[in-house]
Structure formats: C-alpha cells, structure tokens
Amino acid sequence: MCYAYRDREKEEDLVEHLISTANCCFGRWELNALANKISRTLKIDLDRAKDSIILASMLHDIGKAAEIYQEKCYAMECTSFQGHYLISAFIVHLAFNLSNIELKLDEAKKFLDDNINGLDENKILSILVILPIALHHYHQIRGFRSLKAESNESNIVSEFLKNPTINKTCLERSRNLMNYNNMIQERRKLIEKVYGVLADVNRYIDEDVYRSSKIFIQNFYSDIIVEELKGYSITLGKTIIEAIYGLINLCDGYVASIKR
Numbered sequence: 392m393c394y395a396y397r398d399r400e401k402e403e404d405l406v407e408h409l410i411s412t413a414n415c416c417f418g419r420w421e422l423n424a425l426a427n428k429i430s431r432t433l434k435i436d437l438d439r440a441k442d443s444i445i446l447a448s449m450l451h452d453i454g455k456a457a458e459i460y461q462e463k464c465y466a467m468e469c470t471s472f473q474g475h476y477l478i479s480a481f482i483v484h485l486a487f488n489l490s491n492i493e494l495k496l497d498e499a500k501k502f503l504d505d506n507i508n509g510l511d512e513n514k515i516l517s518i519l520v521i522l523p524i525a526l527h528h529y530h531q532i533r534g535f536r537s538l539k540a541e542s543n544e545s546n547i548v549s550e551f552l553k554n555p556t557i558n559k560t561c562l563e564r565s566r567n568l569m570n571y572n573n574m575i576q577e578r579r580k581l582i583e584k585v586y587g588v589l590a591d592v593n594r595y596i597d598e599d600v601y602r603s604s605k606i607f608i609q610n611f612y613s614d615i616i617v618e619e620l621k622g623y624s625i626t627l628g629k630t631i632i633e634a635i636y637g638l639i640n641l642c643d644g645y646v647a648s649i650k651r
Contacts, residue, residue: 393561394464395455396651403650405455406564410571411649413449415642417573425634429519432627435512442578443519448639449568449582451524454478456561456589457551474548477608480525481552485595485604486584487517493603494521496610503615505626520581523636525611527643545612552605555592562589 395408416422426441433440454475455461463469487494494517498510502518510518569582588595595601 393456393558393564394461394469395452396470396647397464398468398470398651401651403647404564405452405561406567408646408650409449409452409568411646412451412639412642413445413571413573415645416445416448416638419638419642421638421641425638429631433507433515433631435515438575439512439516439577440519442575443516444523444635444638445574446578446581447520447523447635448642449571450479450483450520450585451476451527451636451639451643452479453482453565453585453589454480454551456557456565458556458558459547459551461558461561474545474551476525476528477548477612478551480521480611481548481604481608482585482588482592483524483581484517484521484607485588485592485600486581487521488600488604489584489588489595490581492517493600494518494607496607496614499611500615502628503626503632505628507628519631519635522632523639525608526616526632527636527639529616529636548608548612552609555596557589557592565589 392402393405394402395405396403422441422444426437426444429435429440430437452472452475454477455472457475457478460469460472460475484494492513494514498514499518499522501507502510502515502522507515565586569579569586571579571582574582
C-alpha cells in the first residue's frame with residue numbers, strides 16, 4: 392500500500408485519499424461559488440479557475456509519496472508527515488516549470504498583496520494550485536507546533552530535495568490520478584507532468600528547472616510560512632488562497648474521517 396495514514400488499527404491509501412478529496416471538492420456547492428468569484432474578480436476563465444481548485448485538492452498530499460515518509464509507514468505507525476505540504480508544492484511547482492510556467496516567489500507575494508499587474512492567466516492559475524497546497528496546514532503549523540518541530544520539518548524537506556526518492560508502490564498507484572474524469576484536458580496534462588516528476592525526478596536534479604523549484608519552495612517556507620502569512624494585510628489574493636485551502640481542508644477532513 393501507499394499510505395496516507397497508518398496507526399495500529401487503521402490505514403488509508405494515499406491515492407484513494409487524493410481522488411476522494413478531489414471528488415468531494417467537485418461535488419461541493421462551494422466550488423462553483425468560489426470559482427465564479429475568482430473568475431469575475433481576477434478576470435480568468437471560469438472552467439480553468441474551477442479546474443485549478445480541483446487540481447489543488449487532488450495534489451495537496453502528493454508529497455506523502457516520498458520514500459522518506461513511506462519507509463516509516465511500512466516500519467511503524469505514520470500519523471504525521473511533517474513538511475509533506477512543502478514537498479507536495481515542490482512537486483507541483485516542478486510540474487508547472489516543466490510545462491514552461493515558472494512561478495517565482497515575488498509573483499506569489501504580489502498576488503497575496505493584490506498586485507497582479509503583469510501576471511498572465513497561466514501564472515495566476517499556477518498560484519491557485521501551488522499556494523493552497525503549500526499552505527493547507529498553515530494554521531496548524533503556526534498555531535500549535537514549536538520552533539523545534541518546524542526546524543525538524545525543514546530538515547525533512549531539505550533531505551528530500553537532496554535525494555528526491557519516490558516510493559515505488561506510490562508511483563504505480565499514482566497512475567490512477569491520470570484517469571480522473573472531472574477535469575478539462577488542459578489540466579489533465581499537468582497531472583501527466585506530475586506523474587512524470589514522480590517517475591523520474593532524479594533526471595532533473597542537476598537542471599535549472601529543479602534548482603528554481605527548489606529555491607522557490609525553500610524561500611516560500613522561510614519568507615511566507617516562517618515569517619507568518621498572517622502578517623499580510625487582508626487582501627483579495629490572501630482571501631482567495633485561504634478560501635481554496637479551506638475547501639480542501641473541509642474535504643480532506645471528511646474523507647479522512649471515513650477511513651480513520
């Protein structure tokens with residue numbers, strides 16, 4: 392099995408969890424309301440806005456496929472995956488990078504500050520996928536964990552970035568993500584890129600695309616997560632990202648409650 396969770400009594404498959412979370416988001420009334428608001432306010436295509444939210448929900452935990460987590464799951468309980476949201480965001484950022492859409496940290500910050508001038512639709516859509524993934528555990532991290540725990544979290548992510556190994560069972564199971572139906576063809580191509588990253592991530596480790604994605608996620612952690620997103624004023628950009636990961640967390644919690 393490829394684990395999303397395991398304790399002495401219960402276990403949950405990661406890919407089943409991801410698909411079920413995406414299905415939950417697809418079926419929620421909030422999806423259409425949120426996508427309509429995003430489409431109108433940011434002047435982007437409605438279907439692409441909706442698709443980006445579904446993508447973020449499907450990929451929010453993809454970083455748990457890393458061997459650094461799965462080896463622990465096979466050996467013992469794995470109820471906590473410290474830093475998985477950063478590895479998930481890194482994998483998705485690299486997939487966008489390989490699709491010639493490179494999101495830079497200053498562009499993410501501009502979006503959070505409501506300064507979207509110069510950001511084309513593809514960049515905005517990448518923000519709508521990557522930032523909710525990177526931040527979907529933000530309030531837990533800042534609210535409950537110690538600085539020592541955060542340091543350990545950063546070390547796990549750094550270890551993965553140096554040796555980005557994906558568990559073989561998770562890789563095989565993740566093929567099922569490409570068969571997901573509730574998605575337009577354009578976004579399906581990104582899922583294929585994500586699978587390509589999982590299948591052959593070491594191929595890119597010495598390339599500029601890997602280095603730029605690595606720098607993005609390291610600086611995102613230090614500049615936005617550690618320095619506290621709540622330091623940003625209440626902006627439309629920040630509210631949109633929080634609304635997306637709020638919907639993801641609603642469905643994440645619902646799906647997890649069934650298996651756990």
